[in-house]
Amino acid sequence: MKPFHIFSHCSLASSSSNPRLNSSYPNDTLQMSVENVVYIGSKPIMNYCLAVLTSLKDGSSVALKARGRAISTAVDVAEVTKNRFMENLIVENVEIGTEELESEGRMRNVSTITIVLKKQ
Amino acid sequence: MKPFHIFSHCSLASSSSNPRLNSSYPNDTLQMSVENVVYIGSKPIMNYCLAVLTSLKDGSSVALKARGRAISTAVDVAEVTKNRFMENLIVENVEIGTEELESEGRMRNVSTITIVLKKQ
Numbered sequence: 001m002k003p004f005h006i007f008s009h010c011s012l013a014s015s016s017s018n019p020r021l022n023s024s025y026p027n028d029t030l031q032m033s034v035e036n037v038v039y040i041g042s043k044p045i046m047n048y049c050l051a052v053l054t055s056l057k058d059g060s061s062v063a064l065k066a067r068g069r070a071i072s073t074a075v076d077v078a079e080v081t082k083n084r085f086m087e088n089l090i091v092e093n094v095e096i097g098t099e100e101l102e103s104e105g106r107m108r109n110v111s112t113i114t115i116v117l118k119k120q
Numbered sequence: 121m122k123p124f125h126i127f128s129h130c131s132l133a134s135s136s137s138n139p140r141l142n143s144s145y146p147n148d149t150l151q152m153s154v155e156n157v158v159y160i161g162s163k164p165i166m167n168y169c170l171a172v173l174t175s176l177k178d179g180s181s182v183a184l185k186a187r188g189r190a191i192s193t194a195v196d197v198a199e200v201t202k203n204r205f206m207e208n209l210i211v212e213n214v215e216i217g218t219e220e221l222e223s224e225g226r227m228r229n230v231s232t233i234t235i236v237l238k239k240q
Contacts (some may be wrong), residue, residue: 072191075231077219083229094214096235097125098199109203111195 035059040066040074052117053085061092061118067099071113078115083114092118155179160186160194168197173205174238181212183239187219191233198235210237 036055040048048064055062082089084095093116098109156175160168168184173180184196204210213236218229 044163069192071195072189073156075191075216078216079229079231083218091216093207094216096195096211096214098196109199111192111199113195 036062038062038064038077040064040070040077042070042073044078045073045076048073049085051080052077052081056086056089056117056119061116064115064117066110067101067112068110074113074115078117081117086119088120089117090120092116093112133185147182149167156182157168158182158184158197160184160190160197162190165193165196165200168193169201169205172197172201176206176209176237181236182239184235185232186223187232188230191231193227194233194235203225208240209237212236 036059038048038051038055038120044112052064065080078091082091093114095114097112097114099112100107101110102108122225142213156179158168158171158175172182172184184194198211202211213234215234217232217234219232220227221230
């Protein structure tokens, strides 16, 4: 799959290309079944909704991943996509977790969320 | 159970006392099994962690509920309580949804999250 060029901060990658984020999956079954990942940041919600819709053209499921303050944006993206753009979409799984990040020379814990959306 | 007096905005209620929020549960089984609800707002995270810990003294599970920007705080509260204060705690269920709220005379959709924590 070609990378996204329209949104500079809206990365869309096959799940096999990012081993760090894949390690947060509890088992290999889930990892194998999710084809694409959309990383949520601070861009407008609609940018990410479009990324999710484009990603679902090729595959049947997509994982939204966010950290820190972007967690609420990830929930907005999932709900807006499901309710407004794609009625046959279901929330297959939601997982929360913690990641250690280095910030200003020391380690900080940051919360994460992974929302798996699937076409019915 | 007596209501919380220490946190003015940190309400803790038995799940039977709030029919509106209970209606977001998909089935009665989950509703019956969760004894207490902690509503997450804009107070410091530690206030809500203390509310969760106090609530878990009496019961075996607690639901964290949040809307909008408070969603990321709810994930922080769940993760901090689990990792720092109570190691035998598990995230039993995470649900996301949408609620309609009236704001400035018109209806707005707002995202919600419900995180159910359970003692092992």
